[in-house]
Amino acid sequence: MDDARPGPRSADAPAQSLEAFLASVRGRAFRFAEVGLRSRDDALDAVQDAMTRMLGYADRPEGEWTALFWTILRSRIIDLQRRRTFRLGWMTSADGHEAGSVDWADSGPGPSRTHDGREAWTRLAAALRGLPRRQREAFTLRVLEELDVATTARVMGCSEGSVKTHLSRARSALQKQLEEFR
Numbered sequence: 001m002d003d004a005r006p007g008p009r010s011a012d013a014p015a016q017s018l019e020a021f022l023a024s025v026r027g028r029a030f031r032f033a034e035v036g037l038r039s040r041d042d043a044l045d046a047v048q049d050a051m052t053r054m055l056g057y058a059d060r061p062e063g064e065w066t067a068l069f070w071t072i073l074r075s076r077i078i079d080l081q082r083r084r085t086f087r088l089g090w091m092t093s094a095d096g097h098e099a100g101s102v103d104w105a106d107s108g109p110g111p112s113r114t115h116d117g118r119e120a121w122t123r124l125a126a127a128l129r130g131l132p133r134r135q136r137e138a139f140t141l142r143v144l145e146e147l148d149v150a151t152t153a154r155v156m157g158c159s160e161g162s163v164k165t166h167l168s169r170a171r172s173a174l175q176k177q178l179e180e181f182r
Contacts, residue, residue, distance in 0.1 A: 017062060018054065018055070018058045018065070021062070021065050021069075022051050022054060022069075025066075025069060026047065026051075028144065028145060029047045029050065029051075029069070029070075029073055030043055030044065030047050031144075032073065032077075032140050032144070032145070033046040033047050033073060033076075033077055034125075035125050035128045035129060035136065035140065036077040036081070036133075036136065036137075037077060037080055037081065037084075038129060042080050042084075045080070046073060046076045046077050046080055047073065049076050050069060050072045050073040050076050051069075053072050053076075054068070054069050054072060066147065066151060067147075067151045067154045067155050070141060070145070070147070070155040071154070071155045071157075074137065074155060074156070078133075123178060124174075124178070127173075127174050127177040127178055128140070128174070130173075130177065131170055131173055131174070134156070134158075134162075134166045135166045135167075135169050135170035135173065136170065137155075137156055137166070138152065138156065138163050138166035138167040138170055139166075139167060139170035139171065139174065141155055141156070142163065142167050143167075149163050149164065
């Protein structure tokens, strides 16, 4: 990943360490939220809310921050999905609510590589959106975020065996969907 992982926390600057942690997960958290919510604005709101809530846990040990942050963000995404489902159910038509296009920032060396990267991410994001929520979360946390099985299980609120099952099913479904892209 292009985001740096936070280093060890010094005793005299816990707020700075939490700030560095939040800065290190900002981009990945946004992508996770955007795939789950299918809306750039909702994803930005969810990540901002999760980071704000994290500030209340600055006194927690640094080793707990990763699982805690992803649990908070995941809960916020689920809340927003439920609200949207409720709103769409009686206020608007489901076909009238579709996310707009995403403005991707890429510092690649040339237009061809930029296009290839956008196309690859668009296909991956579309394939991830097609997965059931639990499979999408397992894949994103284990593969893209590189969390271990135990931490992923804690974040998702399930057993380690369930994480492995969801991940296996997600990989199989993604492989079938993305096979033609190679």
